[in-house]
Amino acid sequence: MTAGNRLAPALLIVAAGMFLAAPFVIDTAPYESTMGLVQRIFYFHVPNAVLMILTSTLCGVASAIYIVGRRPVADYVALSAAELTVVLGVIVLLTGPLWARKSWGVWWAWEPRLTSTLIMWLVFSSYLLLRRFGGAGSELLAAAVGIFGAVLSPFVYWSVNMWRTLHPTTSVLPTLPGPMAGPVIWCSVAFVLLYVAVILLRVRLESARTTLERAWLLLEED
Amino acid sequence: MSLLSGAWIIARKDFLVEVRSREMIYTTLFFAVSCVLVFAFAFVPEGKPIPNAAAGVLWVAIAFSGTLALGRAFERERQGETLRALILAPIERASVYLGKLIALLALMAVMEVLLVPVIGLLFHAPLARAPWLLAGLLITGTIGFASVGTLFAAMLVRAQSRDVLLPVVLYPLTIPVIILGVQGTGLIFAAEPNLALAGNALSMLLFFDAVFVILALWTFAHVMRD
Numbered sequence: 001m002t003a004g005n006r007l008a009p010a011l012l013i014v015a016a017g018m019f020l021a022a023p024f025v026i027d028t029a030p031y032e033s034t035m036g037l038v039q040r041i042f043y044f045h046v047p048n049a050v051l052m053i054l055t056s057t058l059c060g061v062a063s064a065i066y067i068v069g070r071r072p073v074a075d076y077v078a079l080s081a082a083e084l085t086v087v088l089g090v091i092v093l094l095t096g097p098l099w100a101r102k103s104w105g106v107w108w109a110w111e112p113r114l115t116s117t118l119i120m121w122l123v124f125s126s127y128l129l130l131r132r133f134g135g136a137g138s139e140l141l142a143a144a145v146g147i148f149g150a151v152l153s154p155f156v157y158w159s160v161n162m163w164r165t166l167h168p169t170t171s172v173l174p175t176l177p178g179p180m181a182g183p184v185i186w187c188s189v190a191f192v193l194l195y196v197a198v199i200l201l202r203v204r205l206e207s208a209r210t211t212l213e214r215a216w217l218l219l220e221e222d
Numbered sequence: 223m224s225l226l227s228g229a230w231i232i233a234r235k236d237f238l239v240e241v242r243s244r245e246m247i248y249t250t251l252f253f254a255v256s257c258v259l260v261f262a263f264a265f266v267p268e269g270k271p272i273p274n275a276a277a278g279v280l281w282v283a284i285a286f287s288g289t290l291a292l293g294r295a296f297e298r299e300r301q302g303e304t305l306r307a308l309i310l311a312p313i314e315r316a317s318v319y320l321g322k323l324i325a326l327l328a329l330m331a332v333m334e335v336l337l338v339p340v341i342g343l344l345f346h347a348p349l350a351r352a353p354w355l356l357a358g359l360l361i362t363g364t365i366g367f368a369s370v371g372t373l374f375a376a377m378l379v380r381a382q383s384r385d386v387l388l389p390v391v392l393y394p395l396t397i398p399v400i401i402l403g404v405q406g407t408g409l410i411f412a413a414e415p416n417l418a419l420a421g422n423a424l425s426m427l428l429f430f431d432a433v434f435v436i437l438a439l440w441t442f443a444h445v446m447r448d
Contacts, residue, residue: 067444115401122394129390135382141391144377144441148370148395151433155398 018190060150063143080202089121228313232321276345277407362427363403
């Protein structure tokens with residue numbers, strides 16, 4: 001077992017411990033005056049949303065590296081990142097409306113942050129559809145989608161500052177009061193550890209799957 | 223041979239094929255007008271169009287018929303088995319992309335020139351209110367849509383189920399362009415028009431065009447090498 005193989009389980013164990021402790025850490029934060037208990041969605045929603053934007057960028061960078069150099073590992077990273085973008089997107093798009101219902105009175109509003117997040121989720125879902133149904137050579141096609149999708153991520157991030165929106169702006173996070181910032185940092189670290197572990201495992205799985213497929217092909221040829 | 227002269231040769235080839243057969247312009251135009259008619263039945267109840275319907279219908283018709291044209295443009299190359307020849311031609315690969323894009327843009331422009339009056343007629347849209355701004359939005363929006371479309375239509379030529387996958391990939395990526403097009407056009411057509419905001423949509427579209435064309439050129443040159 002190499003060091004890389006041991007890293008993922010170690011990260012998973014630490015992340016699991018942190019997630020178990022998360023409710024207690026979040027409980028130390030004071031109640032927000034207008035939102036009450038619902039405000040606590042924030043501690044999961046924000047780390048997931050930030051990770052979604054970062055992982056879409058990772059997918060774009062890995063896709064560009066794959067298109068230029070055709071290194072398989074770049075393709076595995078891009079695929080893992082695209083899958084995680086979709087998963088994180090589901091979490092963000094489910095926790096967001098819970099907040100919105102309480103704060104704005106509606107589950108969904110067609111405003112720039114929500115719309116751009118939904119578009120990005122759609123783009124990376126199309127990436128996965130392409131991988132699933134595109135047949136041979138779909139890696140390159142999907143890589144192009146990954147690059148274009150990553151270009152959208154700055155828009156998702158800055159949309160709240162560029163247009164007047166219902167969604168809180170990016171300045172909320174750095175100006176959080178201390179007792180609220182602690183749980184955000186705690187949950188963010190837990191999600192990042194889980195995220196890195198999942199990426200490592202997914203890349204290893206994809207690489208093993210490709211090796212196995214190649215072995216099958218060789219066996220059939222003989 | 224320079225990038226643009228190579229592109230012009232490819233575009234001229236496509237013009238010639240199209241002028242002789244007139245297949246794509248007839249079919250896409252007929253499809254676009256049928257689309258608008260179907261929408262007119264839904265969104266013009268008792269002779270009065272729903273507010274803001276015109277802009278939405280116009281852009282949906284452009285996106286749908288554009289997809290049809292995109293699929294056909296590369297299907298022609300596939301059937302004639304000429305795509306390999308295009309890639310092997312002694313011109314830059316980016317020229318092939320640009321040539322295809324120019325030919326498609328010309329086709330879509332002809333279609334739009336005929337489609338816009340139909341929208342004006344059926345949805346009572348005030349086309350003469352800001353004709354240059356409207357033309358600007360249509361041109362930039364079409365470039366944004368077609369630049370992404372040409373790249374993916376070219377890449378999908380050899381893929382399985384390409385007819386389904388082209389819209390699956392194309393629509394999510396071009397939604398920002400369509401949204402800006404619909405918003406800008408809607409602001410021109412509105413009962414209380416706001417041309418300054420429509421101008422903002424136009425500058426955003428220009429920005430998206432630049433990003434999409436540059437990215438598509440880079441990707442095309444790297445992907446089409448085998």
